[in-house]
Amino acid sequence: MLTEAQFKTSLYCPELYRLDGNILEVSASQNIIYESIKEVYLLFLKNNLFDFNKDLIKIIKTNIANYHPSLSTIDDIQYLVSWAINIINCYFKIFPITIYTPLATNFSPTVSTEFISLKLELDLILVEDANPSKIHTVNFYPMVTKHIKENDFLISIKIQCLKEIYSHISSNIPVKIHYLSVPSATFRNKSQKNYSFSHVSSGKVKKQHKVNFLNAQKKYLESCDSLHTIPYCPNTNCTKRKECTYG
């Protein structure tokens, strides 16, 4: 079984995939934001969200200890807590919890084709309180640009998959995919207060995405069978550069 991150990594660079790299890897500070948002929803799903602000601060502090254990100064920790609170409040302005209620976190449905079995990775599934109800899925990424909307062919595959899964709610339930990212904390401009998510969304199933998905599966299979050779890799930021033959 192939995960979405593995599939995308192998299409980007088969060598990176072989070295167990991940092009969807997020930074420590992004992890604090993304995991904290998911944990707030988990408390909500378990009916354990009693005091939003208090519970949020507790979650953020635990995640700072988990993802940024090397932070030593009180000043840095306080900065990261207030940075995270500000950004997470921005998130809940986009998806107010009174309108968008959670159905699931870390949802991973499988799509099987004649070539591969692919585990899709969906950080959140929300249902919008509207008439008719609408399903939203939120995917947290290291970086989001408009380019994703046109080129990530898995958008259409995810929409189709969720329409089938939630067809019991309505036979043609609207589904919208959202990709969100925040820049990592820099610890440099600590007085900055204006933060925002980069956000793209789509609710359309495109024929071209389906064609591209088929071509990508063939490319993936080809790359498994042949040795990856390139003369020189210009990606100086690659996390596996030191281990890579081409770096």
Ligand code: SF4
């Ligand atoms: S250095 Fe370049 S070729 Fe090597 S794994 Fe990274 S992206 Fe791939």
